[in-house]
Amino acid sequence: MQLKRAHLIAGAATALIMASPVFAQPARAAQAYTQQALPLNAALKQFAGKAGLQIMFSDSEVRGKYAPALNGRYTADEALDRLLTGSGLVHKTVRGKVVVIQRAATISAAVNARETVRQAPRLAAASEPDFAEAGPAAGAVGIEEIVVTAQKREQNLQDVPIAISAISPAFLEKREITSISSLTSLAPNLKVESAAGNRTTSIISIRGGAQGNAQIYFEPSVGLYLDGVYIAKAQGTVFDVADIERIEVLRGPQGTLYGRNAVAGAVSIVTKKPSGELGGKAELSYGNYDYRRARGTLDLPAFGIFSVKLSGQMTKRDGFYDVSGNAYTDEAQAWDSKSGMIQVRAQPSSALTLDYTFDISVAEQQTGPVHAVSGTGSLAPYVLPRKRQKHLSFDGRNHEYSKNWGHALIAALDLGEVGVLKSITAVRKQHYRDALDLDGTPIAFAASSREIHYKQFSQELQLTGKTGRLNYVLGGYYFDDKGHVDNPQSYFSGLSRTEGGYGFTTKAYAAYAQLDYQLTDALTLTGGLRYTNEKKTVERHLTRITGAGSTVVIDLPAGATPPAKFEKVSPTVTLAYEVSPTVNVYARYAQGFRSGGFNATANTTADTQYIFKPQVQNTYEIGFKSRLLDNKLQLNVAAFQNDIDDLQLSVFVPGLSASSVLVNAGKARVRGVEVEAVARPTDRLLLQAGVGYLHSKYLEYIDNGVNVANNRTFTHAPKWTVSATADWAALKADWGKLNLIADLGIVSDYYSAAAPLKPTSATQTPAEATRAPSRAMLDARLVLSELAVGNAHATISLWGKNLLNEKDPNFLTDYGASFQRLIAAYFPDPRTYGVTAAIKF
Structure with missing residues (x-):
């Protein structure tokens, strides 16, 4: 249902008032940004995390729109201009690191609408989940949305039509997860065990598909990838990575995009x-x-x-x-x-x-x-x-x-x-x-x-x-x-x-x-x-x-x-x-x-x-x-x-x-x-x-x-x-x-x-x-x-x-x-x- 203008104004003002005062004015110096073409809502959320911004927008305004790729050095304003190209939307920094995305006709009014904030419907927040929890409005933000690359392009996790679990940065960080050895039961029908006494060798089972013989000659049933690089053997796969952004678990055959030996799935x-x-x-x-x-x-x-x-x-x-x-x-x-x-x-x-x-x-x-x-x-x-x-x-x-x-x-x-x-x-x-x-x-x-x-x-x-x-x-x-x-x-x-x-x-x-x-x-x-x-x-x-x-x-x-x-x-x-x-x-x-x-x-x-x-x-x-x-x-x-x-x-x-x-x-x-x-x-x-x-x-x-x-x-x-x-x-x-x-x-x-x-x-x-x-x-x-x-x-x-x-x-x-x-x-x-x-x- 289309939101009324007053509600949009009030929603933007809610974001303004509830924003944490510790944020400083966003830096205008150019920075390096790289992200693929995405649906606009996912692109804004991903850019917000990279740029340290809180970007407020209405789901109905961005639905069905796509943002071009970012690949180069941009100021925050330049990057947002590029992301909004052809969308009919504009952006405005209304306070500190809070940015409002709206149609050009409504954004200036949104900045001044402080009197009706308590009647506002929710605007989506493209921000890190920890920021969302920092103020009284956190309950309005809902669940963190995760961008994945399961299909070789960036998509919102919920929009990918395959069975996939993504373990978020916040989840990994709080639990100090640095290897696949901690993944058992973190996704349905996923089991990860060490191969007998060899603690650096894994047996990964997805949906009952596993290679029970972890000898280095034999091929696994689950493909393991590190930043897109295939790791071919089960032996030596239990290794530490100190700074993981996310882990994606794809269940079911991934033969088309991931190839041989992803018969049960891919990690x-x-x-x-x-x-x-x-x-x-x-x-x-x-x-x-x-x-x-x-x-x-x-x-x-x-x-x-x-x-x-x-x-x-x-x-x-x-x-x-x-x-x-x-x-x-x-x-x-x-x-x-x-x-x-x-x-x-x-x-x-x-x-x-x-x-x-x-x-x-x-x-x-x-x-x-x-x-x-x-x-x-x-x-x-x-x-x-x-x-x-x-x-x-x-x-x-x-x-x-x-x-x-x-x-x-x-x-x-x-x-x-x-x-x-x-x-x-x-x-x-x-x-x-x-x-x-x-x-x-x-x-x-x-x-x-x-x-x-x-x-x-x-x-x-x-x-x-x-x-x-x-x-x-x-x-x-x-x-x-x-x-x-x-x-x-x-x-x-x-x-x-x-x-x-x-x-x-x-x-x-x-x-x-x-x-x-x-x-x-x-x-x-x-x-x-x-x-x-x-x-x-x-x-x-x-x-x-x-x-x-x-x-x-x-x-x-x-x-x-x-x-x-x-x-x-x-x-x-x-x-x-x-x-x-x-x-x-x-x-x-x-x-x-x-x-x-x-x-x-x-x-x-x-x-x-x-x-x-x-x-x-x-x-x-x-x-x-x-x-x-x-x-x-x-x-x-x-x-x-x-x-x-x-x-x-x-x-x-x-x-x-x-x-x-x-x-x-x-x-x-x-x-x-x-x-x-x-x-x-x-x-x-x-x-x-x-x-x-x-x-x-x-x-x-x-x-x-x-x-x-x-x-x-x-x-x-x-x-x-x-x-x-x-x-x-x-x-x-x-x-x-x-x-x-x-x-x-x-x-x-x-x-x-x-x-x-x-x-x-x-x-x-x-x-x-x-x-x-x-x-x-x-x-x-x-x-x-x-x-x-x-x-x-x-x-x-x-x-x-x-x-x-x-x-x-x-x-x-x-x-x-x-x-x-x-x-x-x-x-x-x-x-x-x-x-x-x-x-x-």
């Missing part, structure tokens, strides 16, 4: 870029287990065309476990990590922006120890309960070292009406080594070590733009990688030893296009295609060593095995309908795939050279997104069905060495529902909740020629995931603000391996033995913020994690009958707590 980490203004933050934390962390960022003033930002952190912690009878250590799961990032932005012209990033992360630890929760023969005396123990005894080193580093250069060129051309060039490297006690007992039963060197290179070109009713994304992508692993193993007190290793390469090419066309003002049709061509090679050597000497079991040097080649076309189609300005519905079809390849860790030549096929997933999804009660409630619902062909499963194969191979087991169907809600019932209380439900079923599972679909468990697919968070501003005063925060995540039980529900032979292990029980993880924080310290502001936080002290295993590995029925269990971290002090300037 995108977006860092804060240099601002060109002096500022920064320093933070110190201390907690139990002698936990110490120092984190900092420094944003330097612009010099010439350059802006620079430095960030990093160092973390140390004693072990969670006391270890006896070990020649190498007296503790387990101690942690020592360092990470850093250098970001340089150059703007040679108003049309060209160059962003260079170097990041590095080094982590070293006594790994998470094994609990032998099952074992026969010599293992039997050392079997432990299925609860996390404090005191352990094992004989191996249990050490892990991971170094990951990379360079990225992103160039964005504004071509005017043609669009924005972006180039993303990146190289990443990894050096990893470990030495693991696989059985967790004082006897030398099973030990393994690895030395890994890995390198990847990627180049992507994107063209994004808009013409009339058509938005388009066109792109080309190239990727190659190379890795080598040395992996000696020893079993049965050294009676069975192997010296083994493998190497691999990948080359992949892709071209893609996605078009969004507005059939009407309310109805948008999206169509996309991606063509991928890839080639993989493998080399493998395996030697058995006994008292009688050594025997070569596999000798496949580079070039001995013909390469595996794959081609795939991945389509997507979406129909989105705007029921009203606050309610959207959509229907979507998307296809994704996980790459095929060789079983590089196999124990025979035939198994090594066997080529498993790509896993293909077709997903059908309907969704509903809404902003209700004057944007005090956001409710999103999605329902989906995944039809999976050539399902890849990791199967443990006992033999000369402990190894797993990937097989195309058959077909599966996963159905589910996801509900997300955000509510701000008062200006002091923010509530968020998410519920995910999965029903996973094999339609075909071929084992030795027999279909056992009704007698196998689906891995890493909990039926229920539930999250709930509450952030209550318990106290607001001139001297500061006190927030009480509680986060609860619940995951129902799930299986770590595709095991028989009812064993049909004496050598099989029942699925119940590898079932991880349901768990509830409760975290809480007390945050005292906005404490004035000269020209800076300080924050003090008291925090606790896993306050319920969950002790059940979250990952189990079954080594089978030939390894004395050994089942190795791994556990989440125990209860931790501490204090953090930070200062921001």
Whole structure:
């Protein structure tokens, strides 16, 4: 409904009167701004955050209007002039940093309308959420709106017709989240676990899609991106980034825009870029287990065309476990990590922006120890309960070292009406080594070590733009990688030893296009295609060593095995309908795939050279997104069905060495529902909740020629995931603000391996033995913020994690009958707590 002029006048005056008096007059010096073409409301909100302004406007005035891209140096007035080009709207600074957007005929009257402010309807506020909470009018602002780049262009989160969760800067900052390890349950049907004892390696499951074998050769099911750069392997993905702007979790296949190995979804980490203004933050934390962390960022003033930002952190912690009878250590799961990032932005012209990033992360630890929760023969005396123990005894080193580093250069060129051309060039490297006690007992039963060197290179070109009713994304992508692993193993007190290793390469090419066309003002049709061509090679050597000497079991040097080649076309189609300005519905079809390849860790030549096929997933999804009660409630619902062909499963194969191979087991169907809600019932209380439900079923599972679909468990697919968070501003005063925060995540039980529900032979292990029980993880924080310290502001936080002290295993590995029925269990971290002090300037 069109707002009356008097109401518009009063709304603008409300903003004027309620504005905080601490704001100074906005600087008129030109600054560097880069943002893509967006709907006008989203563009104004994003610009407000970058420029430090509060921009007030009426939703009805900006609805249906689009703003051009910003890419260059502008004063605030110049940038606003450009954003409002062709809209019929103008801007006026009415007080301090408060800007009113209105039609030219009404804005001058709005400045003088102070007498009728209490009768005013709400104007949308394009400002940071913390500002919105600073005054009595905060309740009128509603829920923070988040801009995401899930479809390679900037859009309001609620306007994107896919199932996506975005974790905002405020959420990340208050909870000190710096890596993906803290993401479990923050989005429906999302589960993130460490891979057994390797704490720098992740197993990310979205909607039941996961790669259970985290060996560096195998491909993940969820694509991980850092500032648009694909991180290809699960190993080494748990690294710290000191200054994250937001994290986007895209659920369902993202094959068109994100390509291979985003069959279950994608996780995108977006860092804060240099601002060109002096500022920064320093933070110190201390907690139990002698936990110490120092984190900092420094944003330097612009010099010439350059802006620079430095960030990093160092973390140390004693072990969670006391270890006896070990020649190498007296503790387990101690942690020592360092990470850093250098970001340089150059703007040679108003049309060209160059962003260079170097990041590095080094982590070293006594790994998470094994609990032998099952074992026969010599293992039997050392079997432990299925609860996390404090005191352990094992004989191996249990050490892990991971170094990951990379360079990225992103160039964005504004071509005017043609669009924005972006180039993303990146190289990443990894050096990893470990030495693991696989059985967790004082006897030398099973030990393994690895030395890994890995390198990847990627180049992507994107063209994004808009013409009339058509938005388009066109792109080309190239990727190659190379890795080598040395992996000696020893079993049965050294009676069975192997010296083994493998190497691999990948080359992949892709071209893609996605078009969004507005059939009407309310109805948008999206169509996309991606063509991928890839080639993989493998080399493998395996030697058995006994008292009688050594025997070569596999000798496949580079070039001995013909390469595996794959081609795939991945389509997507979406129909989105705007029921009203606050309610959207959509229907979507998307296809994704996980790459095929060789079983590089196999124990025979035939198994090594066997080529498993790509896993293909077709997903059908309907969704509903809404902003209700004057944007005090956001409710999103999605329902989906995944039809999976050539399902890849990791199967443990006992033999000369402990190894797993990937097989195309058959077909599966996963159905589910996801509900997300955000509510701000008062200006002091923010509530968020998410519920995910999965029903996973094999339609075909071929084992030795027999279909056992009704007698196998689906891995890493909990039926229920539930999250709930509450952030209550318990106290607001001139001297500061006190927030009480509680986060609860619940995951129902799930299986770590595709095991028989009812064993049909004496050598099989029942699925119940590898079932991880349901768990509830409760975290809480007390945050005292906005404490004035000269020209800076300080924050003090008291925090606790896993306050319920969950002790059940979250990952189990079954080594089978030939390894004395050994089942190795791994556990989440125990209860931790501490204090953090930070200062921001």
